[in-house]
Amino acid sequence: MTSLGIYIHIPFCLQKCLYCDFLSFLEGRKQQALYFDALKKEIAESAPECSEYEVVSVFFGGGTPTSVAPNFIEDVMRLVREKYRLAKNAEITIECNPGTADFEALKIYRKSGINRISIGLQSAKDEELKRLGRIHTLVQFEECYKNARKAGFENINVDLMSALPGQSLADWEESLNFVLSLDQKPEHISAYSLIIEEGTPFYEMYGEEKSSETGHLRVQISPLPDEDTEREMYYRTKMILGGRDYHRYEISNYATDGYECIHNKRYWQGGDYIGFGLGAASLMKGIRYNNTRDFRKYLDALLKTKQTDEGCMTTSLIREDARILDMKSQMEEFMFLGLRMIEGVSISNFKNRFGRNIEEIYADVIKELTDKDLMEKKDDMLRLTSRGIDISNYCMAKFLIDDE
Incomplete structure (x- = not known):
């Protein structure tokens, strides 16, 4: 049987980080509830076209999936299990920002079948987190990590970001060594360099020489590390993690034995995957397409469009830019x-x-x-x-x- 990965996009955040160009925004509980109603309809309607597949990975990304009420995620997981052929050992991941999931929420995620959590630390220094526009502190990360272990998560990824404003090589090594000092160190570490993306507040600050005032948020601009320092951070990452039993299996990803990310490897190795939710991308049987990025269009298509007697799939109304890969x-x-x-x-x-x-x-x-x-x-x-x-x-x- 052919294998499949499922990506589920949760576009909600408590606050958008200064470097973030992902499809995410703030919405109240009412709009979130409408979104999940639409999302569940999309998932249910798409099940027949996935009937020949065995689902080997599910990935809740965002946005911040843990910023919404955990019962929303629980309901989606229940639907996926009902409608899809989920492999017994499927890898099921949820992205989490510290401060957005308490112990009770983490228990709900684990009980629902989610068995991998990816926690966005980014830096072990509070001043660097502030410069990024992150809303959590190092103490909140430590609490989140401890609670995730306590809730039963035995597969944890920690995200770290290098080449940050004002960051020295010593600062970066401190973040790496902090993560390695955690009680029961993470099974997986993603170590990325900061990329200044157009359309973000950081692009206004660093992509062009503009004022540090962005909307109602004022930050103190710190210089980015030079190329030599960034390159040295890159080499030190390999040396430090390699010396602590992590093998590098992708440019920015390190894992202990048996804990490579199954879902992300599908992208890199050309496996089929289907994306649900606003702006989600899919690659199925050589056809690539994206869901609409228009929040209102997504809701209207799935919640207001009536199904015809012929059984017209309303999911076809949200899929855009379909392209057969030659x-x-x-x-x-x-x-x-x-x-x-x-x-x-x-x-x-x-x-x-x-x-x-x-x-x-x-x-x-x-x-x-x-x-x-x-x-x-x-x-x-x-x-x-x-x-x-x-x-x-x-x-x-x-x-x-x-x-x-």
């Missing part, structure tokens, strides 16, 4: 997503999937990167070297096929 696009994605993985891409899988040898398509690129010590072949795998990973964007871009 062979060229599929090969490109296989390469530049797969090369995010430290193990690289399988040469035999390429042949099985596309019916052509990888050298037929990419011989020149492979030779160029190999000659520059940016890529290497090991058995059936083609992967970036340590030097190649350092400039991964450059290497991956080489696998975009020029139109003839």
Whole structure:
């Protein structure tokens, strides 16, 4: 049976962070209830098209899924179990920000079947959290982490972010070492560098030379680390985590044995997944599409549109930008997503999937990167070297096929 991942988008937050460009916003309990009514209808209506799949992962992302009443999440989990063929050992993740889930809520999530929690720490220093516009403190993270363990979570990820405003190399190492000092250290750590995204308050501050006043929020601008410092943070992350039994399996992700994120690996390895909720993306049977990002349109389509006698699926009204991936696009994605993985891409899988040898398509690129010590072949795998990973964007871009 073909496997499937499910992503469920919860777009609500208590406050939007200064660096965040995700689809998220503040809404009251009434609007949240309407959203979950629409979300459950989408999930139920989409079940028949997923009947041939076994669901191996479910991921509640956002936004902040734990910012809503936990019974909303509990209801969705009940529906997923009723309508979908959920694998016995399915990985089911919920993203959580400290301060948004108390012990009772965490018990509800765990009892509902959620078995993995991803806690957004970002920094172990309160002054850095303030600069990011985060609403929690380090003490709140410690309480959340302790309660998650107490509630029965045995698979915890902690998110950390480097290259923050005003952050030194010593500051970054302090955050890493703090996480490693936790009682029963996390099974997984995601360690990302801050990216200044257009349309965010940080872009107004750092992307262009503008005032530090953004709306009603005023922050003290601190300089970003220089490139040399950022690069050193990157190397120290590998050394520190590698020395504490974490293996790096993707550019920014580290896990102890047996705890790689099943859901995210689907994205990088080209597996099918379906996204539910506002703005969620899907890739099913070679067709990629996105749900509408218009909150009102999403609610109206699913809650107000009447079903016809022919059984018209109202979910078709929220799906946009559907695109059949041609062979060229599929090969490109296989390469530049797969090369995010430290193990690289399988040469035999390429042949099985596309019916052509990888050298037929990419011989020149492979030779160029190999000659520059940016890529290497090991058995059936083609992967970036340590030097190649350092400039991964450059290497991956080489696998975009020029139109003839």
